Amino acid sequence: MVQVKVEKAKIDQKQTSLLVMGVFEGEQDFMQSKELDPTVFASIKETLENKEFRGTFGSSILVYTLGRGPMKKIMLLGLGKKDKFTDESARICAGKAAQKAKELGVKEFSILQFSNLDEGLIEAMTEGVTLALYSFDKYKEAKEPATKIEEVTILINSDSPKFQSIADKASLIIEAVNFARDIGNLPPNDCPPAQLASIALSLAQEHGMKAKVIDRYELENMGMGGIVAVGKGSNSPPKLIILEYNGSSDPQQKPYLLVGKAVTFDTGGISIKPGEKMDEMKFDKCGGCTVLAVMRAVASMKLAVNVVGIVPSVENMPSSTSYRPGDIIRMYNGKTVEVLNTDAEGRMILADALAYGIATYNPKAVFDVATLTGAAVIALGANVAAIVGTNKQLTDRLRKLADKTGERMWELPLYDEFHEQIKSTYADIKNVGGRPGGAITAAAFLSNFVNGVPWVHIDIAGTAWTQDGTYEKSYNPRGATGFGVRTLVKLLMEDEKQQPA
Template structure:
């Protein structure tokens, strides 16, 4: 991963590329730039190019490369506009960091000086995240040419200096190290989610999860099909029946607090490929159903980062992993399935499989671990995309305090979420004439009726459900962000890590 450090203006090596991002529409300049003679000379060179041309570059997200001479030394300057200073927020800073990173790669500059363009201390971490997250590429299955190899190794040999004022940079260096761990968790999640279904099935996903046991305080347990069946998790068994790849339940246990401290429970849907089963999906874009494991991949990325950050808490992650295939052994519309907690479900659509496996995992996790709160992630409903688009995840739950805390973390990390209501009338839509509940509630309020279904399996434990169907990977209609390259996004990884860091003693 790229080497990032912090230094002062007097340490700038002018043979490197100078990144000037503090070009705002309102002309704000940080004092440390004005005070340093060499930086002031650079600003004068920039201003000599004329205000009309520069005014366009000052707009948010615009960029321009300049070649100048300073003390007989040729310098490349990259100007990146930040727009109006008052509109600068953490996600804009993150996006600008990504733009800088991508532009430098395009120009093949591996030694980079980035002038800090903000005074708000909380913006430093988003800048680092943008610089790193934008580097991600999924090239595991490409035939390697010499050019590919160069591209892949570019950021392994890249050095970025953040130029700032002051002589003490301990806090910034700590933030850099933390951001690297967080981004590594996001990359792990993205790699798993992007992997094709002929390489990632329930068994290979479980094998990958086992590698997390090498991290201090983490243990991993895999429940096999026979154990899942014996325990009565028939929702998971039913969904996996049609595939030759047997279902698994992945349990990742992180203990770094008092043994009596109840854990936080994370649950992630991992349908490694979803054909829809007997209620088969249309063939158009079915290839994207490799991303139906994204909820589980997000949870695994979170656990990897928690372990490497050594957060002082207890967390249990449960990932039910299945492949939903049509065959002579598949579960069918009309089946009635008795779930782990004893409730029965009338199956009306085998493509509503995610809630079946989540329900068993939620009920099992709550019964076994008595968590202080539970949070689940799932690419659950297309209805969520219709309601909120592809940049906002839906969140529904039974505890307003928990949801509000998650919403604050979403604002901080730029992972946008919107709360949907869970009114009593939505429960009426999943009532069944022949079972406790049915697994679909009709076309209206599909995201909410799916959550109403899940609520039958969480009892009174504080619970939040993320529907990430629109945000788990970049889709048509997704506004581009420099730090989310095409493919899996790892949505929710950074959000939950922020939540855990700031709210671990709330429940």
């Protein structure tokens, strides 16, 4: 991955192939450029005054220095309206700068701080650059060009060590995001549940975490009826993947529990999906990918918190051994579920994993992440994840952090009426509650398995990969996005700061 450096340096002193300078829309008196060679400065000034470049958001223009100064080229990058500029704007603009630099074939470039210097700006600029330069070409004979950007320097007007530390932390988190993207983009023939378990075990070994994988027959003996039922229609047996990270020095410190849905391919089972866009169901494992990536980030940053990640992984296939509409399944916590639709499989496997994780680890709080319902996409579109929870403080914390990271989330209500929709005539509950409020009734189903522990469900069906309706962002190349990793890591970093010394 590209290395991001933060340096205090004047622009007339920094030797670089390309210098990126942000320009706000309508800004003509561009003071930073006065440090440049007078001829280059005059050229930029004329470009701005003649409105050849207006600074509209995401626009860019190249200025050639012709050897006048330490930089070979200057890119003016439009930052849009100054009063509307946010950390998310900085993230997108830094990503656009990185993409343009990649097109120019440079190995390194420098970029001036976009606005008033603070930790959020440096973090956002680092994220934008590193996320935008991600590519997935594992299966292409013609790989990316040999010339890759190896180093990006953010030039600031303050002492750099503090801000270099911010960039280094952000880079570790982005390595984890790109790890989630790599797994999410894997095709189903190369990532059945066993392969996902193997990836998780390697991750645990590399980062010093405890790991355990529970196989099909042990799951059956343990009473994990939901996971077994969904997985039994495939020749690739189900797995329950468990990673433990213990970073707190307090042995009494309860862990956070993260549970991620990983359906490595979802046909819908007997209730088979339409053929159109079924190929995208390789992304039905993205909730599990997010959990694995958060565990990687937490371990690589050595956060002083305890976290358990649980990933139930299955392949949902139609066959003579598949579970059926009409089946009644006994779950890990003893509740019975009437199956009305085998394509509502994610909640079946999450329910067992939640119940097991809570009973085994007694967590302080639980988050589950899942590409769970098309209803969430209908309700909120492809750019906002739905969240439903039982603890207002926890959901508010998560939503506020999501606003900062640009991974937008919005809370849906869990009223009593939604529980009524999933009552079954023949079992304790049924696995679908009809079309009305489908994202919420799915959460209502899961709430039966959290046993009163503070819990937030994150439905990433619209945001886990780029799809119809996805807003184009420079830092989200096509495919899996790694959505949720940065926000959940931020929450755990906040928790670390609150721990007693």
